[in-house]
Structure formats: structure tokens, C-alpha cells
Amino acid sequence: MGGSALAATTLAAPAFAQSQTASGTTVNNQASVSYDVGGSTQSVSSNVASFVVDKKVNLAVAEVGGAVTQTAIGATAQVTTFTVTNLTNATQDFRLDPDQQSVSIPLLGSDNFNVTNMHAYVDSNGNGTYDAGIDTATYIDELAPDASVTVFIVADIPNTPGIDTAIVSLNVVAATGGTGGALGADLIASSTLVPDSAGTVEIVFADGSGALDLARNGQARAFDAYHISTAVVTLGKTSRVISDPINFLANPHAIPGATIEYCMTINNAGPGTATNLTVTDNVPANTTFVPGSIQVGTSAGGGGCILVGTSEDDNNTGADETDLYGGSFDGTTVRGTIPSVAPLGAYAVAFRVTIN
Numbered sequence: 001m002g003g004s005a006l007a008a009t010t011l012a013a014p015a016f017a018q019s020q021t022a023s024g025t026t027v028n029n030q031a032s033v034s035y036d037v038g039g040s041t042q043s044v045s046s047n048v049a050s051f052v053v054d055k056k057v058n059l060a061v062a063e064v065g066g067a068v069t070q071t072a073i074g075a076t077a078q079v080t081t082f083t084v085t086n087l088t089n090a091t092q093d094f095r096l097d098p099d100q101q102s103v104s105i106p107l108l109g110s111d112n113f114n115v116t117n118m119h120a121y122v123d124s125n126g127n128g129t130y131d132a133g134i135d136t137a138t139y140i141d142e143l144a145p146d147a148s149v150t151v152f153i154v155a156d157i158p159n160t161p162g163i164d165t166a167i168v169s170l171n172v173v174a175a176t177g178g179t180g181g182a183l184g185a186d187l188i189a190s191s192t193l194v195p196d197s198a199g200t201v202e203i204v205f206a207d208g209s210g211a212l213d214l215a216r217n218g219q220a221r222a223f224d225a226y227h228i229s230t231a232v233v234t235l236g237k238t239s240r241v242i243s244d245p246i247n248f249l250a251n252p253h254a255i256p257g258a259t260i261e262y263c264m265t266i267n268n269a270g271p272g273t274a275t276n277l278t279v280t281d282n283v284p285a286n287t288t289f290v291p292g293s294i295q296v297g298t299s300a301g302g303g304g305c306i307l308v309g310t311s312e313d314d315n316n317t318g319a320d321e322t323d324l325y326g327g328s329f330d331g332t333t334v335r336g337t338i339p340s341v342a343p344l345g346a347y348a349v350a351f352r353v354t355i356n
Contacts, residue, residue: 020145023055023090024201051198057187058087058206059094061172061222064128064150068108070229070272074159078115079130080224082170084140085148093175093184094140096120098153101167101212101223108225113163115155115226120170123150130154139175139183157226166226174207174218187218229272233341235279236265238305242352256355259290263305263350264336270343277338279349286356289329293352296325296336298345305350312336327351 176184297309312327
């Protein structure tokens with residue numbers, strides 16, 4: 001999917017919150033002059049000059065967390081998070097317009113698939129976490145000046161092998177406030193070709209420009225991305241002779257009666273974490289499993305097998321199954337379980353047999 005490249009600074013629009021005189025405020029001013037006539041001081045007051053403060057429309061949208069949302073193919077209701085700040089000198093509604101952009105952003109990646117079932121929801125209880133069935137509002141209602149609210153984009157990930165990154169954006173449009181429980185119409189700026197009317201609240205767009213966003217259009221946009229978190233797991237297997245009945249531990253050979261140790265090494269090249277790993281290995285013909293020989297733990301590498309781990313008995317119950325790792329033998333198959341392997345992590349499962 002082709003697209004344009006955007007600078008990293010497009011992740012969020014800048015915010016310049018400050019206390020402002022409220023739109024619609026009437027400012028009155030009256031002057032006076034004093035003077036002397038024949039040694040007597042006189043004064044005269046002017047008329048009252050009045051004007052109302054116009055509406056200066058501005059807003060900021062920012063991505064929360066500074067990182068992409070890690071997800072998996074086929075996942076549903078996946079969340080990216082934003083904040084919206086009202087920098088207008090009036091209470092405003094804001095229309096939420098989530099969309100997907102076929103662009104490349106250095107901190108997010110290059111878009112190459114489309115999410116589905118995408119919606120934007122307002123954080124109704126202010127906990128910063130998307131709560132399905134609770135956060136259902138699809139627009140921002142009556143946001144006070146300088147106040148912020150959290151907004152979630154929620155989308156489904158297609159079950160398509162090979163996809164990698166979907167870049168989404170939250171475009172927010174300033175709308176008319178003043179009526180709770182209903183989204184106001186999009187604001188329209190007063191004409192810049194007509195002089196200011198002192199008695200009328202006019203609308204002046206003051207928002208800056210951003211990526212895919214023009215200056216002074218009453219809108220702001222920020223970007224985030226869904227990234228498929230894959231784990232590239234490899235499994236290697238080695239064997240070594242531990243002892244034999246003739247040479248014992250001194251240069252043992254693979255003769256009948258010798259003890260052989262098998263070592264299965266699991267490596268994860270990332271970038272995601274692999275979880276709930278189970279390694280299985282059938283005891284080969286012409287050998288007999290050595291009871292109590294299962295070990296599971298971190299890989300020693302360099303010709304060793306287990307660096308730090310646990311010894312497991314041969315059943316899948318008991319105290320040894322409550323530690324980090326698990327192991328069992330059912331008479332045919334050896335199993336080792338590992339809860340997770342982080343990127344660049346390496347773990348191993350070992351067991352022993354004797355040659356018949």
C-alpha cells in the first residue's frame with residue numbers, strides 16, 4: 001500500500017493552553033476629561049464604548065503513550081488512545097472523525113493493511129481505559145475551555161497473514177456547544193473579508209497546521225498505529241552422551257546401557273513475546289526414558305543445556321507444576337512448558353534416556 005512519508009512531529013498537534021477571556025463577554029469602557037474654567041475644575045464623561053469578545057477557536061489532539069498498539073491478526077476491539085484539549089475561549093462540542101491513512105511515519109511505520117469496524121469513543125468515566133459498553137459516546141459534548149478528555153479508536157484486525165502495520169488518525173472538528181446531549185453543527189468561521197462587528201460574537205479559527213491538516217480550519221489531527229506483534233520462534237535439538245557402563249564419565253560412548261541427554265532449545269527472534277509454549281518430544285525407539293530427568297529453564301548455550309531452571313517429576317501435577325516451568329512424561333512423550341519467551345530470549349528443555 002503506497003503512501004506519503006510524514007515527519008515524526010505529526011504524532012500530535014501542539015497545545016498552547018492559557019486562561020482566556022470568555023467568548024461573549026462584554027467589555028465596556030468610558031473615558032473622562034477634566035479641565036479648569038475660571039479656577040473651577042470641571043469634568044465631562046464620554047459615551048460608553050462596548051464590544052463583545054469573539055470566539056477564538058483552537059484545539060489540540062495528541063496520541064497517548066508514545067508507542068504503537070501491539071496486536072495480533074484476527075484480534076477484535078483493539079484500542080489506540082488520544083487526548084483532545086479545548087483551547088477555545090468557549091465551551092465546545094467536538095465531532096470525532098477516525099480514519100486510516102496510507103502513509104509512512106518514522107515512529108509508527110508504513111501502513112500496509114486496513115483495520116475494520118473502526119469507531120471513536122469518548123472516555124465517559126475518565127479512567128483512561130476503554131470500557132466496552134460504558135464508553136459509548138461518539139462525540140465530545142460540552143467540553144469546557146482548557147479542559148481535556150480521552151478518546152479511544154477501537155478497531156478489529158483482519159485475519160490476514162503477512163500484514164504488519166495499520167496507521168490510523170483521529171481527526172477532531174470543532175462544533176457548536178451550548179446544548180448538552182446533542183452534537184452541535186460544525187463551526188463555520190466568520191468571513192475575514194467583513195470588518196468586526198462590535199456587538200456580535202464572531203468566530204475566528206486560530207488552529208495551526210499539521211500533517212494532513214490545514215491551518216485555521218477548526219480541526220486538529222493526531223496519528224497512532226496498530227502493529228502486528230509477531231514472534232519468530234525456532235527450536236533446535238541436540239544430544240550428548242553423559243555416561244556409559246564401560247567408560248563411565250570419561251569420554252563415554254553411545255553403547256547399550258549408555259545415558260543420553262537430549263536438549264531442546266527455544267529461541268525467539270522477536271519482535272513480539274511468545275507465550276504458553278509447550279515443547280513435545282517422543283522418546284525414540286531403542287531407548288528407555290530415565291525417570292526424573294526432565295529439566296526446564298533458561299538456555300545455557302555454548303554446549304550446555306540449562307543455565308537456570310527447575311527439575312520436574314514425570315507427572316503434570318504437584319508442587320513442581322506451580323513454579324515457572326512444567327514438565328511431564330506420559331510413557332511415550334516428554335512435555336516441557338514455558339510461560340513466555342521475550343524477544344531475543346532463549347530457553348531449553350532437557351531429558352535423558354538409556355540405550356537399550
